[in-house]
Amino acid sequence: MLRASLRQISAALKEGQLTPTELCQRCLALIRSTRFLNAYITVAEETAFKQAEEAEKRYKRGQPLGELDGIPIAVKDNFNTAGIETTCASNMLKDLGVQMGFLDQSEIPGVIQDSTRRNVYQNLIQSLKTPTGALGSDTGGSTRNPAAHCGVVGLKPTYGLISRHGLIPLVNSMDVPGILTRCVDDAAVVLGITTMYIFVCSVFLFRRLSRSKLNSIYLTYIFLFFNVSCDVSGSLAGHDPKDSTTVQDIFQPFALPSLTDVSKLSIGIPKEYHVPGLSSEILAAWSKAADLFKNAGAKVIEVSLPHTRYSIVCYHVLCTAEVASNMARFDGLEYGHRSDMNESTESMYAATRREGFNDVVRGRILSGNYFLLKQNYEDYFVKAQKVRRLIANDFVKVFGSGIDVLLTPTTLSDATPYMEFIKEDNRTRSAQDDILTQAANMAGLPAVSVPTALSQRGLPIGLQFIGRSFQEKQLLTVAKWFEKQVKFPVIQLEEVKKCDSGVLQHQKSASFS
Amino acid sequence: MVSFLFVLKDLKIFNLPLKLAQSVVPAGYQITQQRVPIAVNGSLSYSLCIDNKMSQMVTKTVRIKQIQLEQDSGKSLHDDARSQTLVDLNRAGVGLMEVVMEPDMCCGEDAAAAVRELQLILQTLGSSQAIMAEGQLRVDANVSVHHPGEPYGVRTEVKNINSIRFLAKAVDYEIQRQIRELENGGTVLNETRAFDSKLGCTVPMRDKEGKQDYRFMPEPNLPPLILYDAKSLPANVNHQQVVNIDWIHERLPDLPSVKRAKLVELYGILPEHSFTLVNEDGLTDFFEDVVKQTQMKPKKVIGWILSDLLSHLKQHSLTAKESPISSFLLAGLLNLLEKGEISSSAAKQVFEELWKGEGKTPLEIVKEKQLELIQDQEELEQICQAVIDEREKEVMAIKEGNVKVINKLIGLVRRATRGRANPLLVKQILEKKLSE
CATH class of the missing domain: 1.10.10.410 (Arc Repressor Mutant, subunit A)
Structure with a gap:
């Protein structure tokens, strides 16, 4: 059951094959049995159940709020959700009260927590047990990278399509809420849901898990249950007065057509994505995918994005500059950690920040402030902005030449085992992690990682499609066709198997033990 | 011989693209329009009484160098003894408009009149309540003195003046202080000062530690604000999604100067009377209400409003809206006077009785005190x-x-x-x- 798509679950709920409380219980059981993975920081168990009961009543009356009523999703712990504690997996925010209306931010999704808190393999599988879908965020690749490593679909929408209100800012000019789902169709469904319940309305109670076990690399989830309704005040996508960078136009939710003919498609293969360090397995999967399109009649054209090679460096300059400014709000004055130091206010600020931020965050703040100094501003910040424009223009030119969608790898390789992962310092690591993904953030374009194959080690590999601005429908339609062709195996944890008895279990499974 | 420029602050709207590092705001940074102010090269006309005589008014114009929008910050109060800092965040993050004027004003009264006019304009537009005591409008006055024909002298900045009366006093004090300083062979330092309202003088402020590098960067959360007019407005745009200045201009309420001219024309009152009416909070409405309810000519009504009502209001520090005599009661009284039923001296007595606010009508008071004229x-x-x-x-x-x-x-x-x-x-x- 927990392997089914949102639409399937929704249909099962409507037909009464499954009730919201049953679904909720199964999800909670799954989370409990996989607690050793430390994927979730906060599980809003009681309220989730209460909400499930309410949804159940609505289904019994035949009046569900919408297609997704009664379906639980996970939310990355850098969204402020009404009534639920937000921690960002950081010491800085651990005392944050639930009543805060402020945006706040700390150890930052892209920045990664200190090494004691992470376990690559655990992470790898974590998204698998995300019950149905998850709301993440994507600054340089933080939705697409884990999606690729975990064998799920990760969508980074066009910058400005989805409101960032409630998302703790890392890099305002690049942050986008990301969507993680089991299949491409579900990503389109989640795009169409209302924001109201996620960001504003719901009041949840929650139970906290022991915080000593925080660990995930990419995503720390709050499990919450929310009622989704498609008829309340617009969708997740579209204009939000509380985020001036959102598009003014109204977003029309869409369902994806099933492509039968791809002969009219032009798929671009940007040669700059053939970077040093790209594993042969990924390269093979990439070529295979290109052939798949070619054989089906699509035009597959090698294209060039000449400035993309400078992207990762510029990304780091711009990212640290914004981090330096965004982290300034954590002074211990209004929320979050506050040092006991009381000699003076200045010393309290200093001690609070010293204690609250780890080396990675401190390093980013310092370098960001360095780039913004008067004598450095022109040389670093302005130059990086200019190159950013060139990078974006490269994409515009390629799409202007008739290319519909670009096909690239998402990551250099499959997931790195924990022991290897911790060998590299954070800067090197994030340069490797984001190298293939951050250009889409620099240009603000929509991109989706689609699970493609398993590596020799049996770990998932994903490929990335990058589309035209605000052309999510076209992008996802192509991704859906591709998903159908590659038939990515369903990966099953032993623990998941136990929880997952009964309905809709007709898919083949590959297992981890 | 004396000149200064000053800066004053406040507004509800804001939209501008630069962040600067600052400690006294919840976000840790303030947003400001450092590079591209929203408006430049403007002017403000205002009237000024010569020697405090209402009958001798001159109209003056001060050039406005620029208007820039930013966010207000918090206020920190230092307790040096206990090395503690208290932070007041009440205004932190509120949109703020900084109006920078050129050194076209020459004395405290001059500055006060200009600020008063600006305050009225902001209130009329609904940009701000502009209540100075609540920090919604603050003035930083830059003052320097020089001999005619010579370049401006070194200026000092008197910061955060929070009343129009204090502005006039602070500026005049600072002018005298600088002249005294120079005449005694001293020099004027380029420094920030504060006005001590109790002592009636300006004092040097504690200097901020060194020069700050604010580390400005563009604010990505606020897209550029583009102001169009009817000519520059692109075709096929959604009108709700753009700012069209002409459209807004057409919908502006009458500004104070227009209001005054209309009052003079409509009621035949003197220009100086129109000033008092518009400058006093709610007095125009009160006057117009009385005029509507009485047969007395507006020219005569204005005398009662300005000499009797206003002086009573001032004595008790009330605004027209708080007057214990409503426009209805005053109109009733003026009608008795106009019909010749009471003398004007009796009317003054009735006015005093009405001011007590005991709920009696003018006629009741006239009867009770036997004030009606002998008609026999x-x-x-x-x-x-x-x-x-x-x-x-x-x-x-x-x-x-x-x-x-x-x-x-x-x-x-x-x-x-x-x-x-x-x-x-x-x-x-x-x-x-x-x-x-």
């Missing part, structure tokens, strides 16, 4: 005859040609009637009787 001609004639009979000496004087003495007789008649006699009528009767 015969009764008046009898009283006049009695006075003439008693005052042979005065009557003789008048008959010998000293006409002015009649005023004394009129006074006596009024005393005998306790003010209830119409002085014009009394004069007529007396003249008639004396010429017989």
Whole structure:
């Protein structure tokens, strides 16, 4: 059951094959049995159940709020959700009260927590047990990278399509809420849901898990249950007065057509994505995918994005500059950690920040402030902005030449085992992690990682499609066709198997033990 | 000989693209329009009384260098003894408008008049309540002195002045201080000062530690604000998604200067009266309400509003809206006066009674205090005859040609009637009787 798509679950709920409380219980059981993975920081168990009961009543009356009523999703712990504690997996925010209306931010999704808190393999599988879908965020690749490593679909929408209100800012000019789902169709469904319940309305109670076990690399989830309704005040996508960078136009939710003919498609293969360090397995999967399109009649054209090679460096300059400014709000004055130091206010600020931020965050703040100094501003910040424009223009030119969608790898390789992962310092690591993904953030374009194959080690590999601005429908339609062709195996944890008895279990499974 | 420029602050809207590092704001940074102000090269016209005489007003214009939008910050209060800092975040993050004026003003009253006019404009537009005591409007006055024909002197900045009265005082004090300093062979330091309202003088402020590198960067959360006019407005745009200045301009309420001109034209009052009406909070509305409810000419009504009502309001520090005498009651009183039922001195008495706010109508007070004029001609004639009979000496004087003495007789008649006699009528009767 927990392997089914949102639409399937929704249909099962409507037909009464499954009730919201049953679904909720199964999800909670799954989370409990996989607690050793430390994927979730906060599980809003009681309220989730209460909400499930309410949804159940609505289904019994035949009046569900919408297609997704009664379906639980996970939310990355850098969204402020009404009534639920937000921690960002950081010491800085651990005392944050639930009543805060402020945006706040700390150890930052892209920045990664200190090494004691992470376990690559655990992470790898974590998204698998995300019950149905998850709301993440994507600054340089933080939705697409884990999606690729975990064998799920990760969508980074066009910058400005989805409101960032409630998302703790890392890099305002690049942050986008990301969507993680089991299949491409579900990503389109989640795009169409209302924001109201996620960001504003719901009041949840929650139970906290022991915080000593925080660990995930990419995503720390709050499990919450929310009622989704498609008829309340617009969708997740579209204009939000509380985020001036959102598009003014109204977003029309869409369902994806099933492509039968791809002969009219032009798929671009940007040669700059053939970077040093790209594993042969990924390269093979990439070529295979290109052939798949070619054989089906699509035009597959090698294209060039000449400035993309400078992207990762510029990304780091711009990212640290914004981090330096965004982290300034954590002074211990209004929320979050506050040092006991009381000699003076200045010393309290200093001690609070010293204690609250780890080396990675401190390093980013310092370098960001360095780039913004008067004598450095022109040389670093302005130059990086200019190159950013060139990078974006490269994409515009390629799409202007008739290319519909670009096909690239998402990551250099499959997931790195924990022991290897911790060998590299954070800067090197994030340069490797984001190298293939951050250009889409620099240009603000929509991109989706689609699970493609398993590596020799049996770990998932994903490929990335990058589309035209605000052309999510076209992008996802192509991704859906591709998903159908590659038939990515369903990966099953032993623990998941136990929880997952009964309905809709007709898919083949590959297992981890 | 003296010049200064000053800066004042406040507004609700904001939209601008730069962040600067700052400690006293919840976000840790302030947003400002450092590079591209929203408006440049403007001007503000205002009127100024010469020597405090309302009848001698001159219109002046001050050039506005620029208007820039930013966010207000918090306020930190340092307790050096306990090395503690208290932070007041009440205004932190609120949109703020900084108006930078050129050094076109030459004394405290001049500055005060300009700021008052600006305050009225902001209130009229609804940009800000601009209540200075609440920090919604603050003035930083830059003051320097120089001899005619010479370049501007070194200027000092008196920061955070929070009342118009203090502004006038602070500027005048600072001018005198600088002149004194220079005349004694000293120099003026380029420094920030604060106005001590209790001592009535300016004092140097604690200097901020060193020069700050604010580490500005563009604010990505606020897209550029593009102002269009009817000509530059692109075709096929959604009108709700763009700012069209012409559209907004058409919908602006009357600004204070227009309001004054209309009052002068509509009611035939003097320009200086229109100033007082517009400058006093709610007084124009009060005046117009009274005019609507009375037969008395606006020209006469204005006297009651400005000399009687306003002086009472000022004495008790009230605004027109808080007046214990409503426009309805005042109109009632003026109607009694206009119809000749009471004398103007009686009307003043009724006014005093009304001010007590005991809920009585003017007519009730007139009845209770027997203030109505004696309408009975015969009764008046009898009283006049009695006075003439008693005052042979005065009557003789008048008959010998000293006409002015009649005023004394009129006074006596009024005393005998306790003010209830119409002085014009009394004069007529007396003249008639004396010429017989």
